[in-house]
Amino acid sequence: MHAAPAGESSGARPRSPAPARSGTQSDRRTERVLGALAAGVLGLIALMTITVFAKAWPSFSHNGLTGWFQSGGDVDQQLREMLTSGTQGGHPTYHLRAWPLLWGTILTTGLAVLIGIVFSTFAAIFIVEFAPAPVRRVIEPIVRLLGGVPSVVYGLIGILAIAPWVNHHLLSESRKSSVEYLVQLAGSNLSTATLILTVMITPIMVAIVSSSLAAVPGPWTEGSAALGVNRWRTIWRISLRTARPAIIAAAVLATARALGEAIMLSMVSGGRGFAANPIDGITFLFEPVRPLAATIVQNSEALSAPSLGRTLYAMAAVLMVSAALLSLAGWAAKQPLKRYGIRA
């Protein structure tokens, strides 16, 4: 379209300029040190992963990956047999059908995170956009405080305050007897666990989301306001869009936290390796579950028992893998946003 530039032939290929000396000694040293540090941490993590998987191997190999994740039989029974297996010189048994535990993990984590994300996104919007200054000034440190409350304390509140209440007010005789032959309903159950878990992970999410909502560039929101788009729509279409990477990050962190939460859940989840069944309608919410992490803690006494120990490591391995996949998923979810200039 325009006349060929003079001597363009010489400019044909990017002649990469003479080997440029980039950065001073100190700078390159810094990069190396930091890089080494990162590698070190990674190494440690890798070592841990390998250890766990090595220990976990027999469990997987005996049941086969498919078998391991299937359902079948009473998982608690299977665990007990492992504990005493090898007694009287018999071979240790590894038979396990872990689906109920997985299902428990999925239920508690999934529900808690779903509720948590919605709730904390709205709460964050409230804190950043609508809350009167004094309220904000009070609530912000308190949210942090909540983030710092140990899970044991939540567990304590759970078993001493919430579980009994649920047991008295929400569980009728009829409901109990309806599933009597399958499982026994008690104050600590799926809904209690989910509730407390949600309360536990919310602060982290609120903190992260609101901080990034607060960082939405003023010109964007103003620009939207200047077009006569009301405050809510502006938040909805501009602020939330900009904050999405943070929301994702928050979700990842929270999910990971929920996956790994053990103590509290072992206190209030009902402690039965039972696959709560949605078909039971409302009752479903009051059926006991026991997520993987809680199972590990509850049986950690038996880590020395050969087969049970290996099995527990296998559960740990599963948790690790899912956490890793989780972070990958989060990363992938952020990619499309980058190209529109939303920095993640």
Next chain:
Amino acid sequence: AARALLVDGSTSVFPLATQLAAAYHKAFPKLAKPKIGQGQSDAGINDVASGRVDIADVSRDPIQGVDPHGLIFTKIAQDGICLITNSANPISNLSTQQVQAIFTGQTRDWSDIPGSKVSGPIDLFDRDGASGTQDAFQNIFLGQDLKVSPSATAETSNGLVQNAVRSTPNAIGFVSFAFTEGVNAVPYQGIPCTLRNAKSGQYQGVRNFWMVTKGAPKAAASKFLKWVTSSHNKVARRIIASNWIAIH
């Protein structure tokens, strides 16, 4: 300086062990002071087997094939296990058959139990598989072949069972002596579940507390164990007798 005498293991034995250790150190300030950690029975067994600690407190009987070889179990005391029900349901007695029927899930309703003040489904509270108390309960009350009904709620500690039973009218469960406050300790085979009866040997539901060493106890460890188990050691006797059953 003398190396520490590291003790680790069962939380159930922990209170006893700490008191013994304190007294022991008072008696022989020169000797290595026992340092009591608390984890779990099997963690303790692991530690002692790997030589990480010198003595492990264990609240369950040895299991062949599970326990590493070459461990020496020394019985130091006995603890009792009580059946407990909600205080709204002060049952006067349970026979072995009744207990087995209830815990295996054959009997599912209180109305089938003579003397119960409540009706409706029985809420069973079990302990998780790895617990020493559960192991003891299994051996003492059920015997090898019976199993606790799978529908039972498994709690992770005496305290949780106590707590659950306290807050559930229809509940029944089992705990060590120390956890009968606020609930109804059910007499077993007509014998009230009390420390006295257990000491006198009438009450059957007792289990053993062990201290485990790798091979025969060595220098510091053996001194401590001798002191604990020697039959003419007033101090130790008194401490044990305060809440447990002395056996020497």
Next chain:
Amino acid sequence: MPPPVRRIAIDRPPRVLPPSANGAGATAAGSPNPRRRLARPPVSDVIERMRIESVSLAYGARWVVREVTLPVRRGEVLALIGASGSGKTTLLRSLNRLTEITAGATRAGRITLDGEEIERLEVNELRRRVTMVFQQPNPFPMSIFENVAYALREENHGIGLGRARRRRSRRELEPDVVDALVRAGLYDEVAADLDHPALRLSGGQQQRLCIARALAARPEVLLLDEPCSALDPLSTATIEELIVGLRESVAIVIVTHNLQQAQRVADHVAFMHLGELVEYGSSEQVFDNPRRERTREYVSGAFG
């Protein structure tokens, strides 16, 4: 040969005089005197839309605009000039109540749109009718298309109980979007890639995109705060033509530091100093024989 240029708009060379901008060429070429007014299409009728009556504005306790009275008419362009900090932006922002967003900003005096006090109007309704383009280009982090469609999509969430929020399909929106882009003189540059991120455009293109965004809402009054300060002469030319062309249908207020620009586009000029309206009059009068001393000083020391 340099490798072939990928022809997506971000890469596309900016418009050069022939052929696309010969409009600009015509007004510009051979006329060494930058003060010459742009060739302006005759305006059928001049109607007063907004009226600013002895308006004062304060941040906290500090009055930065004092007792300003001005008419805003459709059919002519009103230029606000004055040194930095003289309150131009503040005054401009008060016209669609953007000042209310700023904490601690207070207003006294009347501002009316078609005789109705603006605080009687629903604020978003008002801002939809009186839109603003800022000094810094601020495209949203979306595709070019979405940026322009934004106002359109949102506008049917107008007043009224939850009017069914039927999302208008892209097909429906396309004509309006394209039209807006054309009017902002951006279309030929970005036609090929409406789905590219707006933030990848060059500064000038971004600013024109913002203007397109504002036009898409079909406002009745258009407020421009130094729209060209970051642009090169050619983009500026495009936008100035656009402004002059628009004044037929839209009442326009433009804040500028560039006196030549004010002279080229404005029919009336208001000179502000330290928050006071020093002089208001027709462009010729203010520039060629200002009544007040201050004004003369300012317009003569023609920096910019």
Next chain:
Amino acid sequence: MPPPVRRIAIDRPPRVLPPSANGAGATAAGSPNPRRRLARPPVSDVIERMRIESVSLAYGARWVVREVTLPVRRGEVLALIGASGSGKTTLLRSLNRLTEITAGATRAGRITLDGEEIERLEVNELRRRVTMVFQQPNPFPMSIFENVAYALREENHGIGLGRARRRRSRRELEPDVVDALVRAGLYDEVAADLDHPALRLSGGQQQRLCIARALAARPEVLLLDEPCSALDPLSTATIEELIVGLRESVAIVIVTHNLQQAQRVADHVAFMHLGELVEYGSSEQVFDNPRRERTREYVSGAFG
């Protein structure tokens, strides 16, 4: 009466002609012709510091600057003009190898500082000698003092090397900081509150702070990318004088869209179009009788 204004720098009313800016007033007042060059102190000698030899720059596979050859001399101001996207900024950034931090940017051709190829120089050393001021004012989130002191502090600590070099105390730094602020014409405005956060300053002040920051490092070449496009006439005036004053000691390259500005400050002007250097010559020559048609078109349509 409006309540008294709290007199801290943040909301101190910006400088207006009397009293503070009578410097600007002087050059401005009574000079109706904006093209007039600024009164320029005689320069002892003009020395070439940098040389750009047939430099081409590409982003990815796309050449945005082609075969440009230019001298950069101390004792005179070189202005780069040209339409948006013509590669001015890119060229400017390549002078202190800032292009290297842009992913996919490649360079061909030679750039020398005092005859030495800039690749041979240690990059931070180079950038300390050839500093740059950007289009948007971007002070760091520190106090005003710290902003300037930052450039002064020699220490370039990484890990290991640590803060081996003793950090100069505030007392030691004060004179240089003040000096830099004075040279940037900012001192009298901020003297009272050197410890206030720099981000509280007005746009013009911020930009001058950035210049002060750049000057503090005592650079040999100063690159300015549209330093005034965000500023008002008075701040602009101050900065232009500053530039003209500096050219004695520092070689200056300025990118601008504002032709009047180019004429006021520049000794030599380079006109770029679509990445090519169309014309290079003395300011008078380029503006009054350009050799190339393109140039004529551009400078005659004196928009902006």
Next chain:
Amino acid sequence: MATRATPLTAPGGAPLAGRPRDSIAAWPLADRLGYLTCWAAGIALCLVTAAIVLFMLVKGISYLRPSLLVQSPQGSLDQSKAGGFLDPIVGTLLLTALGTALAAPVGVALAAWLSEYARPAWLARTVESGVEMIAGVPSVVLAIFGLLVFSQGFLSFLSQTSAGGSVFGKSFFAAGGMMSLLALPLIVSSTREALAQIPAHVREASYALGKTRATTIWRVLLPSVRPNIASGVTLGMGRIIGDTAIVVVLLGATLQTEGAGGAPLLSTLRGTGSTLTSYVYTNSPTGEGNAPQKAYAAAFVLLMLVVGLNAIVTRLSNGPRATNAERSPLRRGLRAVRTPWTR
């Protein structure tokens, strides 16, 4: 603001424009619903928070006696009669300090590397996932792994050696080490988020002054994300303070902090102990101690500690050179994350 106290009078004495009519009433139903949801969520948050805090307050205060704070716990079956929890308090402080001291620098360094260097890319990606993975690992797994590591012979100096001659592997050092791993993800992610939000031209401005990346990071980038680092660290400390498994497995959960060897502090760090959390755990029905009253009291003290530590961190995050303006609520806490350039 203070000056507004005196009613403004317009220059011309014109009446001030009345507070504009709230336009929310005019929003479409859906939007108003959203708005209400926000308030609902916000209020719910406040209520839940208040409920928890009050619950702990009431329970805690009713059982808390000053003596508890100064006595060491005694071994006894009925913990409700056995001393206070001085040692756990000390333990908590020690462990948290140790863990944070390890985690904060490493975390910030990692974040800086991830956001400023991140070469080679694959390594960066892996590190990122690895770190995030830790967040999902039950701490008991970390603990067991830690035990394996720290009972290695060459690490004997970090813990004590049994009479049997092999390494105990349980000590404040060991626990602190693993705890820092626990806190890492939170610190890294919040710092990275913030660094990513700093516009490029700020970095360039620093490079253009001939500053190295290192200096830029150290003097410009990190200072401007201090608040985010702070909130990351507080969240991290939360994890550390709140963890039980690691304390039980790696700290021994001995009632009293028992040093090992001569040197005062060092011996403590090499020795075993317990934290308030593990104390709460063992005294809650979950553990054998079974003295809920004490658990509550301890839990309350724990919360107070958390509050105190948060306050300290926030204070530090405002930095020594922070002017009053910078310490204003706007620059603090969640709001503080509004990066200066986004004005």
